[in-house]
Amino acid sequence: MPNAAQSSPSSPPTIKGWIYDSTRLERNRGSYYDSGMPEIDPLQRIPLLYHFTDRRNLQLIRDMGGLYPLAELEARGVEIPAPGSDEGSRLVDRRRNLDRYVHLCFKSNHPMEFVARQQGRIADSIFLQVHASVVHWDGVLFVPGMANTNNIAFHPMDQARTMIDFEVLYQRTNWSDPQIQQRLQAAEKYEILVPRVIPLDLIRNLPNG
Numbered sequence: 001m002p003n004a005a006q007s008s009p010s011s012p013p014t015i016k017g018w019i020y021d022s023t024r025l026e027r028n029r030g031s032y033y034d035s036g037m038p039e040i041d042p043l044q045r046i047p048l049l050y051h052f053t054d055r056r057n058l059q060l061i062r063d064m065g066g067l068y069p070l071a072e073l074e075a076r077g078v079e080i081p082a083p084g085s086d087e088g089s090r091l092v093d094r095r096r097n098l099d100r101y102v103h104l105c106f107k108s109n110h111p112m113e114f115v116a117r118q119q120g121r122i123a124d125s126i127f128l129q130v131h132a133s134v135v136h137w138d139g140v141l142f143v144p145g146m147a148n149t150n151n152i153a154f155h156p157m158d159q160a161r162t163m164i165d166f167e168v169l170y171q172r173t174n175w176s177d178p179q180i181q182q183r184l185q186a187a188e189k190y191e192i193l194v195p196r197v198i199p200l201d202l203i204r205n206l207p208n209g
Contacts, residue, residue, distance in 0.1 A: 033083070041161070043132075048131070049135070049192055051127070051198075052116075054125060056081040057080060061128075061200075067102045067197065069195065071100045089148060103193060104116030105191055106190050109127075109188060128204075129205045131204065133202070135157050135160075139195040141155060141157070142157055142159070144186075144190060145190070147191045165186070
C-alpha cells in the first residue's frame with residue numbers, strides 16, 4: 001500500500017491548478033510572488049462540498065450524528081435504507097479501501113448520482129452541503145475523477161492545490177466553448193475522500209423531520 005504522501009494508481013492508502021493550464025499556473029505564480037504579496041491557499045476558493053444521498057437516508061444520518069464511511073456503518077451492523085451503490089460497486093470499494101471514506105464532490109451534480117437515479121437505487125436525491133474545512137483534515141484525498149475508475153490516482157490535498165480546475169468550477173466562463181465543456185465535465189467527476197465521520201454541524205442543509 002502506498003504512503004499517503006504519494007499518488008496511487010489503484011487505491012487510496014489504508015486509513016492509519018489553481019489554473020487548468022499548468023504552464024500558465026507556473027507563470028502566474030512567478031508574477032504573484034514577484035509582487036511581494038503573500039500566497040493565498042487556493043483551497044480557500046472552495047465554498048462547499050457535496051454528498052448525494054436519497055432522502056430516505058436522512059433520518060439515519062440524523063440518528064447517527066453525521067455522515068459515516070460505509071465500512072464503519074457495516075461494522076456497526078447499520079442497514080442503509082436506500083444505498084446509492086449496488087452490491088458489485090460495494091465489493092469493488094471494499095477491495096480498494098474506498099469504503100473507508102465518506103465520498104464528496106465539488107458540484108451539486110455528479111455522474112454517480114445520475115446513474116443511481118437511472119437505475120432506481122435513488123428515488124428522491126438530495127445533495128447535502130458540507131463545510132469545505134474538511135479538506136484540511138488529516139488523511140483526506142483528492143481524486144481527479146470517479147474514485148471507482150480503474151487505475152485512477154489518489155492524491156493528498158497538498159498536491160490537489162495544483163490539480164483542481166478552480167477556474168471552470170467557480171468562475172464565469174464561455175460555456176459554449178467545447179473545450180470549456182470538456183473541462184467542466186471532467187471537474188464534475190472529481191471526488192474528495194474523507195476518512196472519518198463528518199458531524200452534523202458541518203452539514204448545512206440537512207432538513208428537519
